[in-house]
Amino acid sequence: MNAETTGSRGFTDLRFRFRVWRGERPFWAGFFTLLGGVPIAYFPYASLQLGNMTLAMSTTAGAGSLIIGVLLVTLGLTLWFQQAVRVFAGVASILLALVSLPVSNVGGFLMGFLCALVGGGLALSWAPGEPVEEAGEEAAPEGAHEVAAAADGEQYEAAGRHEDVPHQTATETTAHANGGRNSAG
Incomplete structure (x- = not known):
């Protein structure tokens, strides 16, 4: 075989x-x-x-x-x-x-x-599961841009350059910026 x-x-x-x-x-x-x-x-x-x-x-x-x-x-x-x-x-x-x-x-x-x-x-x-995205579609998940901005901000802080840190404003997607966890309470 x-x-x-x-x-x-x-x-x-x-x-x-x-x-x-x-x-x-x-x-x-x-x-x-x-x-x-x-x-x-x-x-x-x-x-x-x-x-x-x-x-x-x-x-x-x-x-x-x-x-x-x-x-x-x-x-x-x-x-x-x-x-x-x-x-x-x-x-x-x-x-x-x-x-x-x-x-x-x-x-x-x-x-x-x-x-x-x-x-x-x-x-x-029982609830039906969400359909899996096709492999050809490389769409960024919701909130991925905020996670990337936060990661860039941590890199700027480590380098000591606070003036170049991108500031994240409070929007409806900030709850998703921390891996989907809300920090309220």
């Missing part, structure tokens, strides 16, 4: 592409919402075998639990593939998690309730 072949890079490339895909959407919000829907929908229909005895969890709210679980799974997938509705999906998953407490065996024995609640909160708090 030479340096130009990509023989063993298949998994690495796939992992990198998944990482980029995951970073562009509320992945963990969708994951927890989807994960919360599974126990809510499953437990009312589950039966546990203990030797010769069968313990069935069937309740009168089985259909309601199934609807809530399927809606939570659908909202989790929606968060992954339609980021524009993240606020609606977050609020809906929180409300469905709260409704699952009385309807579905204490929200899937609190496992589904807590996962759906965390997923809804993550969906509401």
Whole structure:
């Protein structure tokens, strides 16, 4: 194999592409919402075998639990593939998690309730990242001119020439001159 072949890079490339895909959407919000829907929908229909005895969890709210679980799974997938509705999906998953407490065996024995609640909160708090600038655009960041002027002023002070120091006036960008930190207070 030479340096130009990509023989063993298949998994690495796939992992990198998944990482980029995951970073562009509320992945963990969708994951927890989807994960919360599974126990809510499953437990009312589950039966546990203990030797010769069968313990069935069937309740009168089985259909309601199934609807809530399927809606939570659908909202989790929606968060992954339609980021524009993240606020609606977050609020809906929180409300469905709260409704699952009385309807579905204490929200899937609190496992589904807590996962759906965390997923809804993550969906509401997620914000898309800012786009990365292209490499060809060499634009100076906001406040870079003030930082350069301050650095020049420090060099003039070190040389003992105070008359040539550029004076920075108080403007709306002085908060950005110190690396984005405001010195008030």
